[in-house]
Amino acid sequence: MRAAVARAGRLVVEDVADPVPGPGEVLVAVEACGICGSDLHALHHASRLVEVARRTGTPTTFDPARDYVMGHEFCARVVASGPATDGAPVREGDLVCSLPVALTPSGVEPVGAYSNVYNGGYAELMRLTAGMCLRVPNGLDHRRAALTEPMAVGRHAVARAGVTPADAALVLGAGPVGLAVVAELRRIGVETVVASDYSPARRAVALAMGASAAADPAREDPVEVWRREDGRRPLVVFDAVGVPGTLMAAVLAAPAMSRVCVVGSCMEEDRVEPLIPQTKQLTIVFSFAYDPFEFADTLRAIAEGEIDVAPMITGTCGVDGVPAAFEALGRPDEHVKILVEPGTPGVQVHPVGASG
Amino acid sequence: MRAAVARAGRLVVEDVADPVPGPGEVLVAVEACGICGSDLHALHHASRLVEVARRTGTPTTFDPARDYVMGHEFCARVVASGPATDGAPVREGDLVCSLPVALTPSGVEPVGAYSNVYNGGYAELMRLTAGMCLRVPNGLDHRRAALTEPMAVGRHAVARAGVTPADAALVLGAGPVGLAVVAELRRIGVETVVASDYSPARRAVALAMGASAAADPAREDPVEVWRREDGRRPLVVFDAVGVPGTLMAAVLAAPAMSRVCVVGSCMEEDRVEPLIPQTKQLTIVFSFAYDPFEFADTLRAIAEGEIDVAPMITGTCGVDGVPAAFEALGRPDEHVKILVEPGTPGVQVHPVGASG
Numbered sequence: 001m002r003a004a005v006a007r008a009g010r011l012v013v014e015d016v017a018d019p020v021p022g023p024g025e026v027l028v029a030v031e032a033c034g035i036c037g038s039d040l041h042a043l044h045h046a047s048r049l050v051e052v053a054r055r056t057g058t059p060t061t062f063d064p065a066r067d068y069v070m071g072h073e074f075c076a077r078v079v080a081s082g083p084a085t086d087g088a089p090v091r092e093g094d095l096v097c098s099l100p101v102a103l104t105p106s107g108v109e110p111v112g113a114y115s116n117v118y119n120g121g122y123a124e125l126m127r128l129t130a131g132m133c134l135r136v137p138n139g140l141d142h143r144r145a146a147l148t149e150p151m152a153v154g155r156h157a158v159a160r161a162g163v164t165p166a167d168a169a170l171v172l173g174a175g176p177v178g179l180a181v182v183a184e185l186r187r188i189g190v191e192t193v194v195a196s197d198y199s200p201a202r203r204a205v206a207l208a209m210g211a212s213a214a215a216d217p218a219r220e221d222p223v224e225v226w227r228r229e230d231g232r233r234p235l236v237v238f239d240a241v242g243v244p245g246t247l248m249a250a251v252l253a254a255p256a257m258s259r260v261c262v263v264g265s266c267m268e269e270d271r272v273e274p275l276i277p278q279t280k281q282l283t284i285v286f287s288f289a290y291d292p293f294e295f296a297d298t299l300r301a302i303a304e305g306e307i308d309v310a311p312m313i314t315g316t317c318g319v320d321g322v323p324a325a326f327e328a329l330g331r332p333d334e335h336v337k338i339l340v341e342p343g344t345p346g347v348q349v350h351p352v353g354a355s356g
Numbered sequence: 357m358r359a360a361v362a363r364a365g366r367l368v369v370e371d372v373a374d375p376v377p378g379p380g381e382v383l384v385a386v387e388a389c390g391i392c393g394s395d396l397h398a399l400h401h402a403s404r405l406v407e408v409a410r411r412t413g414t415p416t417t418f419d420p421a422r423d424y425v426m427g428h429e430f431c432a433r434v435v436a437s438g439p440a441t442d443g444a445p446v447r448e449g450d451l452v453c454s455l456p457v458a459l460t461p462s463g464v465e466p467v468g469a470y471s472n473v474y475n476g477g478y479a480e481l482m483r484l485t486a487g488m489c490l491r492v493p494n495g496l497d498h499r500r501a502a503l504t505e506p507m508a509v510g511r512h513a514v515a516r517a518g519v520t521p522a523d524a525a526l527v528l529g530a531g532p533v534g535l536a537v538v539a540e541l542r543r544i545g546v547e548t549v550v551a552s553d554y555s556p557a558r559r560a561v562a563l564a565m566g567a568s569a570a571a572d573p574a575r576e577d578p579v580e581v582w583r584r585e586d587g588r589r590p591l592v593v594f595d596a597v598g599v600p601g602t603l604m605a606a607v608l609a610a611p612a613m614s615r616v617c618v619v620g621s622c623m624e625e626d627r628v629e630p631l632i633p634q635t636k637q638l639t640i641v642f643s644f645a646y647d648p649f650e651f652a653d654t655l656r657a658i659a660e661g662e663i664d665v666a667p668m669i670t671g672t673c674g675v676d677g678v679p680a681a682f683e684a685l686g687r688p689d690e691h692v693k694i695l696v697e698p699g700t701p702g703v704q705v706h707p708v709g710a711s712g
Contacts, residue, residue, distance in 0.1 A: 247628075252411070267631060270630055284641075287637060
């Protein structure tokens with residue numbers, strides 16, 4: 001099969017051996033797989049991730065010096081079943097999503113991220129644990145279904161931060177993570193949601209996905225936009241960027257006694273002034289990924305139209321186009337979410353209109 | 357009166373004009389005033405505090421370039437009443453504590469910290485807002501009563517962190533702040549309280565004040581001590597030190613999904629690796645000071661014997677001894693809490709046994 005292989009910090013598209021489903025596994029053909037900002041990070045910071053896993057006591061067999069195929073935001077069609085899949089909840093022909101996790105006799109193994117064993121969706125085929133697959137309901141198309149994973153990240157962050165409809169929110173960063181937070185905030189009924197981003201294109205997408213206002217931090221303090229829009233409900237500030245400096249930006253934006261939720265992943269060391277969150281008596285909630293129930297219910301919410309992810313989908317490419325897509329995503333005003341659709345020919349990224 | 361004046365980053369003991377109580381104020385004679393670690397910081401970082409106050413939107417009239425007299429952990433006797441104090445809850449002869457705050461027509465003004473207007477307890481006399489004074493109940497002695505303020509800091513931190521008797525706690529640092537946290541944890545019924553400190557003397561005081569175990573971080577990982585002592589209840593980790601590095605030490609000690617409470621004040625910039633609290637999904641709660649109800653009930657709790665503060669009181673000195681006391685407190689194995697008792701002669705610190 002064709003695959004975009006991560007090798008020594010670079011992406012190399014080549015033909016590799018097809019995966020073979022083991023006991024309890026199905027073989028799936030990728031229909032769409034979103035490119036995640038964390039994969040752009042992982043390509044260059046993979047050894048850092050392994051180091052953090054080791055220091056936080058998370059076992060991992062991942063060796064970034066060996067080949068791996070990323071892509072953990074996938075929607076795929078079951079094309080074959082491996083042995084011992086008789087009672088499986090899915091069968092050949094089903095369109096499915098799955099948490100990017102495989103259940104194996106030796107433990108839980110990530111799929112498409114930090115694994116040399118299970119390739120991700122930047123490839124034509126994958127093997128998945130049959131029992132982890134969720135059938136895509138309601139005739140939802142494969143593109144929207146592929147957004148389940150990143151939208152679940154936003155849902156989890158909003159839940160971790162304990163946001164209720166009585167709160168207001170300021171979301172710093174309108175990349176996919178920030179947009180997922182915006183969509184979830186609106187889904188649960190938060191009225192004032194200010195999204196802040198330097199990119200006009202991303203601000204427009206934030207408004208399309210339910211932000212009540214968008215702020216350009218180059219022109220005005222996003223907190224002032226919140227004051228103008230609301231200013232009286234308790235404000236929860238989300239750091240949905242995760243580069244050095246954004247944690248303190250969120251801390252400085254947060255009113256006294258409020259909550260900051262860190263959902264963007266900062267791979268590097270950062271500098272903080274602890275006296276500022278302390279005199280403000282802030283609570284900083286760190287959020288990571290989601291739980292299986294949040295994932296499953298996010299797929300349901302998208303399928304039932306509670307969240308419209310279409311405005312986020314700005315481009316598609318084939319497997320051969322993955323390196324170009326990674327480059328395009330480094331230019332934040334160009335794209336939000338690019339989906340890899342292995343059937344797409346060529347090495348280019350094809351733009352998708354807001355109609356999805 | 358005799359006063360230890362902070363002047364250009366140094367303490368100068370000299371005779372200054374007696375304070376004159378204004379409308380609604382009483383004049384009090386200091387009986388005991390604890391020396392707070394934050395005063396040691398403030399002497400050198402006062403301009404930093406003003407800068408943080410400005411950046412966090414807290415109005416202040418404090419000018420560290422002008423003289424000021426610190427000391428905000430005081431117990432004092434009312435010696436005279438100013439005008440307009442007829443309905444006041446205290447009268448001449450009463451032993452009182454007060455939040456270190458004065459109510460003035462122009463607003464709330466700190467007393468004995470970050471104020472050029474209201475001197476603190478490193479002096480023979482002070483003026484206080486009569487309506488803020490709490491009579492010391494139950495015949496409690498002035499030394500224990502003077503510990504109300506620092507113990508209220510620990511009480512507030514434990515409340516901010518949402519600790520319940522179903523939790524366990526690890527307290528990093530057994531200085532006055534850490535000891536106040538330890539005492540409050542035991543008061544509310546937390547069974548496993550591990551206190552960690554490099555100083556053998558401070559570890560001994562922590563055990564005397566209710567820690568169930570004390571860890572020497574030079575010899576063993578305090579988390580291992582918690583595992584040995586408990587290891588199954590949810591762990592809350594307190595950073596009760598507040599110097600660069602201790603926030604990340606608390607983050608590394610905290611189990612996944614747990615809470616870290618920052619109650620020690622770090623005046624300097626610190627470095628963090630946000631990916632570590634994020635992958636652990638920690639909640640970091642910053643705590644500062646206390647509210648008036650917590651302050652009043654802490655005085656009650658000490659007076660009713662719920663907290664025995666005597667093991668913390670390791671020395672006393674007169675006003676002339678304040679500079680020597682500041683120096684002694686820079687050597688952490690020598691003292692925990694030194695009380696200024698203006699009646700005490702000489703420039704030395706006098707040791708106090710554990711009997712109080």
